Amino acid sequence: MSTPRTWRPKPFIENPKLRWSITIGTLLYMLLALGSVEVNWMRVYEGLDRGLKFVAAFAQPNFTGRWTDISEGLAESLVMTVVSTVIGIIVSIPIALGASRNLAPLPVYLFCRSIITISRTFQEVIIAILFVAIFGFGPFAGVLTISFATIGFLAKLLAEAIENIDPSQAEAVRSTGSRWWQWLNYGIQPQVMPRLIGLSLYRLDINFRESAVVGLVGAGGIGATLNTAFDRYEFDTAAAILILIIGIVMFAEYSSSAIRKRVQ
Amino acid sequence: MPIEMNSQEKIWKHRDRKTQLTHWALWFFGTALFVWCWQLVSEKTEWFFVLDAPAIAADIGSRMVPPRWEYIDKLWVPLWDTLNIATLGTLLALVLAVPVAFLAARNTSPSPTLLRPIALLVIVSSRSINSLIWSLLLVSILGPGVLAGIIAIALRSIGFVAKLLYEAIEEIDENQVEAIKATGASRSQVIAYGIVPQILPTFVGVSVFRWDINIRESTVLGLVGAGGIGLQLQASLNILAWPQVTLILLMIFLTVLFSEWLSAKARHAII
Amino acid sequence: MLELKKLGKRYRTGDHALKEVDLSVPAGQVLALIGPSGAGKSTLIRCINRLVEPTSGDVLLHGESLTRLRGGGLRKARRRIGMIFQEYALVERLSVMENVLSGRLGYVGFWASYFRRFPQSDIDTAFSLLDRVGLEPMADKRADELSGGQRQRVGIARALIQNPELLLVDEPTASLDPKTSRQIMRLITELCTEHKLAAIINIHDVALAQMFAQRIVGLQAGSIVYDGDPEGLTPDVLTQIYGEEDWTAVRKRQSSDSDQDVTDLEENL
Structure with a gap:
């Protein structure tokens, strides 16, 4: 018996046919995809100048020029964030209960799961367009949009948490002869509460960022102001808005991680 | 302590007085804040329109069916563009996110006082700003088109990927790194043999996850001119061609479901 | 006081966990239910308070059938039956x-x-x-x-x-050390005497069962194969319940094990 003299690392995909077809397929796709990206280089060249202006604007953001617009837009965004997060949480909880296979009968489960799927599939802006068409321009459509998006996120993750509880704790509460609501309150709720609080805080943060976007389609918030600034090429105002958004998100993340540590 | 003696009997309360008061105060202020915010929203709302909403919704609904199936011929190219925006954008983001993650991780950052805060700032800025806003900016700089979409997706994804990646780097098992260092390996060899194998599963998982999210995001970038099926959606909405809108929404729904299925498959296969 | 009549349970997977079990427990009796894992001990006690729905037979508590109860009636019956769990099942938070x-x-x-x-x-x-x-x-x-x-x-x-009038106890000592196990078993049996409670205790530790129970029931593949005094548990009977094994050796080792462990265990009461 001879010892092998060469050694090569084992390939990630062992079957050579599959390995080669995946490699060639990927290369082919990359070629086709890159080939189909049409770039107007002249336009890009002209744009570079504006790009530099934008970068420069970040160094000198203009908060004062349109301060009334900015402050009103930001206030509206914050207000929308609060309202939509609260509504989203209130609606998500029953849907999460319905979407947990260990609590709900099959028809309820399927119904709640399909609400979650629809909410998760469509980007908020698409929902916002439809709601603006139905409810008219303004923050109300935005609030509904973000609440609806919250449901897809919160109900799904909460339902997962409920499905992963320790069933023996819930069983023990059931064996005392508790009612269904008492069982929920003593057997389930304590187990998922930290997760619910953590997810809600996280969602508050996401909802603020979303509230900056729905304004682009007329659903209220800072997005409209931002859109105008870009349309007028007022990069210094746009930079000011973006800096404020980043600052608020940083603050929200910092405080929510502090709160999450407390409720563990 | 919530247990108090009251002449003969022991009283038990769920919370002691101070926590109970804080508890009620928090609820009170929370509710007050919500009501106040709700009133602000309500003031800016035309309740007349909202009351009319069921009728409008029914009207739009009836216009939306049946979908205009012939229109699908015009959707294949935009769908292809959408897919490319998401995929190329994700790839670009991965390339850029890896160095940012190594700079941001406490245990690999070459300069914790200068470069690390910068990397963290890059991450939070990228995460704070929605890809649609990035597109708005890029369309204004580069002009409309797929390129703006790709870069927008990449800019938004850098923060997401880099954040999850640097957290994974900070949680690696230092013993393995030490063992590689002990062999006399250079800095880049330590990274390749000691760190990369430990974070590779996270990296792959995060990439696939982000690609899935990016498919969803790239469906709307066209609304601000950054290419993809959103362009068709915008055009159809502008001329109130509701049957086309239905078809587009249906196609988006199917694409997203498909990408979700594919990414779940890929995650299972790799991890 | 408690009577099981031809109680049977067949899971949807096809497992026939209980086969027509007949058992009657008088008031105040502490009964240990022994048997190998998968013999149906856990299913049996859960069929009594209907955490598991029996598929055939009947459970009578003071002559009242529990298997047909629904909603409020079931809750009232459950509160008359206390249950103690394996791994405690406390709501941890x-x-x-x-x-x-x-x-x-x-x-x-x-x-x-x-x-x-x-x-x-x-x-x-x-x-x-x-x-x-x-x-x-x-x-x-x-x-x-x-x-x-x-x-x-x-x-x-x-x-x-x-x-409660009846205690159902499911492997109370499964995750405890030998000394604590004995303390817990002693506490349960003492409290049963104090409150004149009947108890059904699932337990896999034969020595503990013999030490604390007044009556032993052996369950094997869903059927009762032994019902009698703790003293009647001869190696032959144990073989019938658990299968072939050198029972004298097992029991000796078990007791010496626990003696050794007892010395270096700390339990802060």
């Missing part, structure tokens, strides 16, 4: 007191339990039970701060505050 009081859930309304406003009489009972199991100073600790033995004591208090 609730305090010791809340866990004990959760045994009163069948007696108080939803809002009272939601705001934790239990009648003072319940709270008095809770304190005296905690005192009895030696945990009064722990009342406001969270359940997940306790040691295994302490948790099981809370579990016992939770079952007893239901003011």
